[in-house]
Amino acid sequence: MSRRARVSPTDAGLPDGGARRRTPGLRREEVAVLAGVGASWYQWLEQGRDITVSPQVLDAVARVLRLDGTERRHLYVLAGLNPPQPESEYDTDYLCDGLHRLIDGWMPFPAHIMDRYWNVVAYNEAATLVLGFRPEMPQNCLVTFFADPVYRARAKTWERIAPVVVAQFRAACSEHPDDEGFAAVIAEAAELSEEFAVLWARGDVQAGGQLPKELEHPRVGAMFFESTQLRVPARPDLTIVLHNPMPDTDTAAKLERLTSPEGRRDRMYSVAG
Known part of the structure; x- marks a missing residue:
């Protein structure tokens, strides 16, 4: 009711009714007509009656009431349906610049950003120094994990965490079951790595979180x-994937050394040599 009161007839493309109109915002009947549902059904929806609803009808109501993404998801929850995936409502260019500043501010610790397919979007200097991120590497974190020789040579716990990585990627796929972009990544990883193909066939799934x-x-x-x-x-x-040094290790000190001016000079000399 509160959201219906926010939308004026003019906003919805209806005559405003002038001074004779007493209802703030839209009437129930008007919302029902604009959403293509019955007036009684819409009244029952507002009253929270035990009625059958569909995502298509809820989307129509959300459109008429001009609900934003968060409000639309909340409407789904109130109706007892699984809410749709959230969508960005921000200035994406400014936000992306801010995320780049975030991972640069995480220095001297490694950090990178990946999209829903685990494609690399951005990474900081420490990710290059420690994880081996570089322009010529595979630009997908799953493919990199299995196929990049630099990363595999450095990952001492590779065999232990490989099943977890695959299970976490399957969990990411399950959020978008009809998205062909995931199928393309899976096909590429399976073609490059028999180890991945074996682990993928196990069907394990695990939510992303922390990984030592x-x-x-x-x-x-x-x-x-x-x-x-x-x-x-x-x-x-x-x-955003952040790598934090484990406590009671000298990892933080080593990161400081690698990213220090002296460390940069040592890299230049080693490359020149």
């Missing part, structure tokens, strides 16, 4: 991280 990693860096030796996936409500298609 042990890496062996060619310059500073063993490094220990907690890799954490963070979803961005304003950009549900993006995930």
Whole structure:
């Protein structure tokens, strides 16, 4: 009722009725006509009666009442339906710039951003130094995990976490069951790695979260991280992956050394040599 009161007849393309109109916003009957449903049914919907509803009808009501994405999802929950995937309602260019600043501000710790298919969107300098991210590598985190020789050479716990990585990717796929983009990634990974194909056939599924990693860096030796996936409500298609040094290890000090001016000079000399 409160959302119906916010929409004026003029907003909905109806005559305003002038001073004779006493109802603030739209009448129930008007919402019903505009949404293509029966007046009695719409009244029962407002009253929370035990009636059958469909996503298509709820979307029509949401359109008439001019609900934003969050309100539309809440309407689904009130009606007892699974809410649709959230959509971004923000200035995407500004938001993406802000996410780039976020991972750059995470320095000297590695961080990267990936899309729903786990394609790499952005990464900071530490991700290049520690994880081996570089322009010529496969630009998909799943494919990189299985097919990039630089990453595999550094990942000391690769065999242990490989089943978890595959299970987490299956969980990401389950959020978009009809999206062909996931099928393309799966096909590429299976073509490049028999190990992936075997693990995928197991059908395991696991929600993304934290994942402990042990890496062996060619310059500073063993490094220990907690890799954490963070979803961005304003950009549900993006995930930020932050690598935090494990406590009671010297990983943070090694990261400081790698990203220091001295460390940069050492890299230049090693490349030149």
